[in-house]
Amino acid sequence: MRRAPAFAVLGFLAALAAELPAQPPGAWQSLVEAERAFAADSVRTTIREAFLAHLHPQSVLFNPGPVNGIELYTGRPPRAGQLAWAPEVVDVAVSGDFGYSTGPHQFRRTPDGEVLRQGYFCSVWVRSASAPWKVLIDLGTAQPTPVTLDVTPRDPTPAAGVSAGAGAAATLAEAERQFAQAAERDQVATYRALLARHARVYRDGGAPTEGVLPALEVIARRGTLARVTPEKTDVASSGDMGYAYGRLELADAGPGAAPVYYVRVWRHDPQGWRVVLDVDTWVATH
Incomplete structure (x- = not known):
């Protein structure tokens, strides 16, 4: 056969596809704001504090293989440097409890120092009725060419x-x-x-x-x-x-x-x- x-x-x-109800109002914008808040905390506090505040308890990061993000950052001492990023493309499931965000990132040793590393991040986010948006999966790439953080978030698939x-x-x-x-x-x-x-x-x-x-x-x-x-x-x-x-x-x-x-x-x-x-x-x- x-x-x-x-x-x-x-x-x-x-x-086997099924019809879906409308996405909860404001779901897309709420994920944009969650990503921006995460990025702002990274600049305002430390990279370690920001990740511990915004990672899901079951989050997966890659170091280089998959590890629990909370455990990774709990055991990692704060390091000098500023990691800044911005959401460029954001999409949210119709349920409003799952989405992804991606955009450029830059790392500097000091806030006014030269960019030592740049690239793009990819984050999968989840939330529930009792918990705000948290990062579940995070992986990024590096590139030699400069990136700009002056980007406007957009939804790649409005439908x-x-x-x-x-x-x-x-x-x-x-x-x-x-x-x-x-x-x-x-x-x-x-x-x-x-x-x-x-x-x-x-x-x-x-x-x-x-x-x-x-x-x-x-x-x-x-x-x-x-x-x-x-x-x-x-x-x-x-x-x-x-x-x-x-x-x-x-x-x-x-x-x-x-x-x-x-x-x-x-x-x-x-x-x-x-x-x-x-x-x-x-x-x-x-």
């Missing part, structure tokens, strides 16, 4: 998402599993099939890309993937947005090569799950 192609299965899963239905968590996990397997065979074709039109792709050492074609140019420069190992997926309560993170192994990586970790944000539309943000710590070459 012929096996159905992976992307045909994803299309079938899209047929509401479409719920994947009661089985959203299972269908996202399956989408991520199929993505990982397909990318091991042909990552360019896999990304071409499943990137959203407005998708952003970040790689260490290079500027962010937005849109499918620029992303594919960056992805094509990377060596063959020997293995993609998803470690965690989760979805918004509305079933229209979720994330995945895991580890990559490159076929041509030499002994002792640094591990590569990724975070992917998915959004469900009428055609199924699509990748809207893809970040990993592979060092891009230009």
Whole structure:
């Protein structure tokens, strides 16, 4: 019996989508303000204090692999320096309890000192009826070219998402599993099939890309993937947005090569799950 192609299965899963109620008023703006407050605290106090105040108890940071963020910063002494950033792209699930934010960041040793590191961050946020927005997942990239923090937040997808239905968590996990397997065979074709039109792709050492074609140019420069190992997926309560993170192994990586970790944000539309943000710590070459 012929096996159905992976992307045909994803299309079938899209047929299980359900209608969603309207997003709670002010949900998008509230996440923008939460990200801005986090950034302001980092400048006003210390990096350590700001992260401890805004991280979720189950937060995951990468050091270089996934670790609990609260435990990481609790055990880390305050360090000199100023980390500043600003939200540029923000999107929130229809439920209003899950979203992501991304934008430029800069690190200086002193407030008036030269920029020693810059790049882009990716943060997944969650909130509940009894708790404000907190950072659940955070991963960033670095690049040699300057960035500006003078950015205006925007919503990349003003149209509401479409719920994947009661089985959203299972269908996202399956989408991520199929993505990982397909990318091991042909990552360019896999990304071409499943990137959203407005998708952003970040790689260490290079500027962010937005849109499918620029992303594919960056992805094509990377060596063959020997293995993609998803470690965690989760979805918004509305079933229209979720994330995945895991580890990559490159076929041509030499002994002792640094591990590569990724975070992917998915959004469900009428055609199924699509990748809207893809970040990993592979060092891009230009």
